[in-house]
Amino acid sequence: MQVLVVVGSMRERSTTRHALAIAAQGAFEAGARVDWADLKDLALPFCDGRTDRDAYGPAVTRWRERIRSTDAFLVGSPEYWGSMTGSLKNAIDLLEAEAFHGKMVGLLAVARGDAGAMNTLNQLRHVFRWMGAWVLPTQVSIPRAREAFDEEGRAVRPGLEEELLGLGREVVRYARLLAGNGHAPAGTRGEGVPPGPGPK
Numbered sequence: 001m002q003v004l005v006v007v008g009s010m011r012e013r014s015t016t017r018h019a020l021a022i023a024a025q026g027a028f029e030a031g032a033r034v035d036w037a038d039l040k041d042l043a044l045p046f047c048d049g050r051t052d053r054d055a056y057g058p059a060v061t062r063w064r065e066r067i068r069s070t071d072a073f074l075v076g077s078p079e080y081w082g083s084m085t086g087s088l089k090n091a092i093d094l095l096e097a098e099a100f101h102g103k104m105v106g107l108l109a110v111a112r113g114d115a116g117a118m119n120t121l122n123q124l125r126h127v128f129r130w131m132g133a134w135v136l137p138t139q140v141s142i143p144r145a146r147e148a149f150d151e152e153g154r155a156v157r158p159g160l161e162e163e164l165l166g167l168g169r170e171v172v173r174y175a176r177l178l179a180g181n182g183h184a185p186a187g188t189r190g191e192g193v194p195p196g197p198g199p200k
C-alpha cells in the first residue's frame with residue numbers, strides 16, 4: 001500500500017508539513033510506503049481550462065501519473081481566507097476528472113486562529129467528494145498552528161500527536177478495506193474485462 005502525502009503549503013518550515021509528517025509516520029507504522037508531493041517543489045503551471053492530455057508539459061504529466069499510480073492520500077492545507085490554498089486547488093484542477101475515483105483520502109488543515117480550520121476541511125471534503133474520492137470521516141483541524149509544534153516539528157499540544165498518528169493509520173486501514181472489496185489497484189483500472197454474472 002502506497003500513501004502519497006500532499007503538502008498544500010508552499011512555505012518553508014510549514015506547520016502543515018509538520019502535521020503531515022506525523023500522520024505519515026502513522027501510515028508508515030500501519031505498513032504503508034510513504035511518498036511526498038510538496039507543491040513548492042512541483043513547479044506546476046496554472047490550470048487555464050485546457051483539457052487536452054499534453055497541454056501543460058512534463059511537470060503536470062508527472063503529477064498526474066503520481067496521482068494515478070497511488071491509492072491512498074494524506075492531504076493537508078493551511079486555511080487561507082476560509083479555504084484551502086490556491087496552490088493546492090490549482091494542483092487539483094490540473095488533474096483529470098477520474099483522478100481520485102475509488103481512492104482513499106485523509107485530510108488535515110491548520111490555521112493561525114482559535115477557530116481552527118474547519119472551513120478548509122469542509123471545502124477539501126467537498127472537492128474530493130466531487131472528484132470521486134472516499135474521504136475519511138476522521139480529520140484533524142489544528143488551531144493556533146504556530147504554537148502546536150516545536151522547532152523540530154514535534155507536536156507539543158496534548159493529544160495532537162496521537163490524533164495525527166491515528167489519521168495516518170486510518171487512511172491505510174480503510175484503503176486496504178477498499179482494495180479488499182473489489183477495488184482494482186491503481187494502474188489497473190479500466191484494463192481487462194470486468195467479471196460478469198456468469199452462466200445462468
Ligand SMILES: Cc1cc2nc3c(=O)[nH]c(=O)nc-3n(C[C@H](O)[C@H](O)[C@H](O)COP(=O)(O)O)c2cc1C
Binds near residue numbers: 009015116
Ligand atoms: C493568505 C493567507 C490567508 C490566511 N487566512 C487565514 C484564515 O482565514 N484563518 C486563519 O486562522 N489563518 C489564516 N492564515 C494563517 C495560516 O493559516 C497559518 O499561518 C498557517 O499556520 C499557515 O500554514 P503553514 O505553516 O503550513 O504555511 C492565513 C495566511 C495567509 C498567508
